Amino acid sequence: MATTTGVAPTIRADGLIKHFGKVTALAGVTFAAAPGTVLGLLGPNGAGKTTAVRILTTLLMPDGGHAAIAGYDVVRHPQAVRERIGLAGQQASVDEYLTGRDNLVMAGRLYHLPMKAARRRADELLERFELAEAASRLVKNYSGGMRRRLDLATSLVVSPPVLLLDEPTTGLDPRSRMGMWAVIRELVQDGTTLLLTTQYLEEADQLADHIAVIDLGGVVAQGSPDELKRSVGGERLDVQVRDPRQLAAAAGAMERACGHPPAVDPDVRRLTMAVDGGAAALTAVVREFDAAHVVVEDIALRRPTLDEVFMKLTGHATQGAAEPPAEGRGRRPKA
């Protein structure tokens, strides 16, 4: 079920354990990413994603288990690991009181590039991440999306072969999110091995080759996006009827069309059902509704939400995960 056997994984976590006082942030997490692939860590707030990333990037010592980047153990060879990784943390860790260019030049210097090379590289990256115009403005005045792009650019100063992005799009508006996705796809084409954490199934689906779903510090499922979606029953058909008295008739029609009964929520007159055939199932259901004279207010085919994936995989709902807090400064110093 894990990644391709035979090839040594570039990112490997093996039974990682981490406690913070009484809180068990990681309870034995195992995952791997083959060279040149994208691994998505999918999970709600508090699942342990950031903790895993911090261990992999040598910022945190595990209490148990092993982790390695490109074959280098993160505990025994932290320096070798740091020379091979780029990290864009959950918080855009850029310096607000420097300009975008200053930030990049400084990072270049700390990667030990000569001054001239650091400047040239900064300009290349500013251009590439569409920050050239804002290059000499203080980062304090950047938008959330610009900060994230700058943060990502900072982690790319020496083109590390391994990149770890912790919730790169949380708090971004849809347009900035698309922009970020495009950038990430491009990186992957260049052969970078990438670990990406996210709370959004959609994002993992779009970007990852392999997904590890984590919850309460444990991996609850792994597989390709398709495997994962199939395991929770593919697409969902949502139907809302106009007249609550027709709920039973509608449920009957849906069962006739697809072979199994829908879940019924009378309060909002909604019926929900997992379907396999996609559009074909939709057509079949509509035909049955017609025959049974069921009046429908709304009907839609959709992907399972993260909540449903979780409900299915863990038997409990995600806790407070749904909406990410608005991006802001000074938020969550540690946790």
Next chain:
Amino acid sequence: MAAIDGRTPVRSSTAWTRLQWGFADSWTVARRHLMHIRYMPDKLLEVTIQPIMFVLLFAYVFGSAIAVPGGNYKAFLMPGIFAQNMMFAAMPIMAAMVQDMQRGVIDRFRSLPMSRAAVLIGHIGASFLESMLGLAVMVVCGLIVGWRPLLGVASTGEAILVLMLFSFAMTTVGAFLGLVVKSVEAAQSIGFIVIFPLTFVANTFVPTAGMPGWLRAAADWNPVSAVVQATRQLFGNAAAVPPGHGTWTLQHPVIASAIFGGLLIAFFLPLAVWRFRRMLSK
């Protein structure tokens, strides 16, 4: 689009290159602070205008009302203000450390193949330089309002050295506290509740002779008093405390200042390093 060029990062191989990179990295971190001054007007005010204000306020507002032995309040005052501001050197670095940790800047540094010590050294170095900038501003300002060092170059240099030592010591104190407290507000209250009073319960602005007995004892033993007394003597702005009067620290203020400063550094610098390292396993 061109692929990102694969420059290989420089490996830290020998002890010598590691040391060189350690220095280079420290300087890069320190430079970042100095660049902040350029972009943050309020920080510039902190370093320059605030000391000037103190000089002017005390010299002209209190100077007219406070009588000191020997009669020249400005001569009495300036060394006090210098020393007080060296104490304040603990505050900006404390705030800077807390902020960097909160905003993930320290994490960013720590994920880079740079020297770890450089983060701390750079912070301390930059804060120390800032404090020296403040001292220079105050000295010039003091000269303008009529204060003079009276004992020649060597003695004046010694006075400056005492002040520098104390500023550096307080910077290490601030570095440690900045790694311990959780918020900028907490850092500021330490400044207000601990450091600020410490600079007043001393011979900084008034002679301690007029204080109630218990307060006077505290003030006379206060390291700040030793530093102030040392600077006053070395600048020729006050006579030495005669034997039989005051505490040992006031009778031997230069040695006492060196001991106090040395102790602070010997205690807080390793503590800051330890704390900084420990954050790794947390």
